[in-house]
Amino acid sequence: MKEIPVSKRNIIIAIILAVIIAVGILVIENWPFRNAQGSTPSTSKDSLASAAAVSAIEKVFQVDYREGKEAWLKRICEVSTPAGCQLFSSGADRMWEKYVEAQSVVTAVVQATEKVADNRIEQVWRISITLSSPLPGSNKTQDTAYVVLVETDSGWKFDRFLMDAEINAILARQKITDTPAEEGKR
């Protein structure tokens, strides 16, 4: 390992800067505006989770074949759990091949429409997606996704898309409990 000598003057400057930053963070954290939000923790939690879902799904369906698969996956992985990143990366080869073949350049407008399940550390959100143009294999530009978000040390992260069997189970449960459920698949 390389060792870089640092002068005493620089150490003192670094300590002063660290103290200023720490004080700044404390002030921002305790600002009245933050306290008002903190009074409704569950709503705040939901809004953070839904924002994470929207951000992740935008990245999944923001496709530009010219930038390469790695750049696409990198964006997705930045907002995913490590396991979610690995899951998506390991199964996306065929999908990306189709995008390259079709020379797809697509963007997405995404909206979180409903939280359909919550076990405190995980949430499932229904997300409506509108694409700028269809992706290969479908001529739709509007569809619905059901996504799992997991609360981690660094905030809510995208974990994965629900599978058909899981979606059907959740929708069936909603019908039984008379919770209004929009029509749509995935």
Place this chain on the structure above:
Amino acid sequence: MKRLLLFLVLITLLVPSAVQAQENDPWSEVFQPDGNLNPNLIDLGVTTDHPDWMSIDLPFGQSIDLDANYHRYQTPSGNIVVLPSASTLFFMAMNPQESGLNSSYGSLGNGYGSLISFLGLVAGNNLDWSRVQADHPEYTSPDQFWSAVLNGKQDAWTYFSGWGFITTLLQMTWNDAALRSTYLLYLNGSQNCASIPGGCSGMVTPPPPQRECPDPSVTMQQPVLIIQKIAPNNPLVIGQDFENRRGADIQVAVTIPPVIFTWYEPIYEERDICRAAKAGETPNCNTRTGSNVNDGVSDTERVFMGCRTHVEHLPDAVASLQATAALDAASQDWIRSQLGQSHYGAYIHQANFALIPGLGSWTGGCDGGGTCMATGQALRVPFADPGTFNLRLDVVTTGTRFRGIPITQPRRVGIDETMQVYLTLPALVQ
């Protein structure tokens, strides 16, 4: 913590408890009495597949195709033993019909008992048991519920109250290829390809047996796979190697010993004999010693003299080769958390690399002795993130043929290694 617990419970299932194989039980040719695998088994290696029941459908007709992964063995009588990876086993259990789980003779020991234990340990904490009991009071224990799931009579998805455990299970399986807990047995081998997980990949297809000579036999040795970093000794992330942006060189090498196909040729000799005359034939010899009356006709017959052994060294060449590198989860966590704390804005630049094909290429061939080799290199791979990279090499072979008859099916084999990429961090010294 959750991952650790899941890992520990899976490890406890890894060792087959008591092998209860009876004499006439098909399991008796799989395990020796001491519980070890029978050395006569042919190791067919690891086979991967992309079944529909392990596919995650996405909106707009897209899908994520997960690998089903099986380590398989062939018994001397042609039965196939299948060890699915932990995640593959979970999906098989959730889709017992489609995955062929219900076509198996059973799992080791006590039918589906070990599978029920596996499901309980992997997914039990993520089921809403109070709802299960409210809807199905007939299940008086979790085992009864899982048993109904395995028999295809009960849908488990309805009762899951947690979802992240599936990705955790998948990740653990990818990071530890040896995480396999359950042996499944499929009878009748190559006559039953469609119902065996992984199909007939790599399976030994014995030709029809000869009458007078022993059956032909096939001996396969496992290919030797190497994937390694060859230079430099301590690769530095390219972001700190301003001048050279050296990266690292990765080398792969595959050596596939020949498939030894031993067959036996019956040797016959023609001998003069006197056989009984047929109607219309003129007798010219006598069939009984001591008789002077001709009652037979001179002819020749083939007499079996013995068996000549032939040993063929059949080449099983490399048909395709793929090498990848992926930054492991712990390193990704470290960059995002610990490194991120000391170096604001630290992020993962590129976690996955397609080494070969992609950044490099491979060549291969077979020598006169039937040994096949392939080598490849990916030079100056631009690793930009520090930590442990999982190197993965996957190879598919052509399979072997002798005089136009397939002897072994193509094999899929793979190996995992790791390499380190370093980062220079400043340190305060007095």
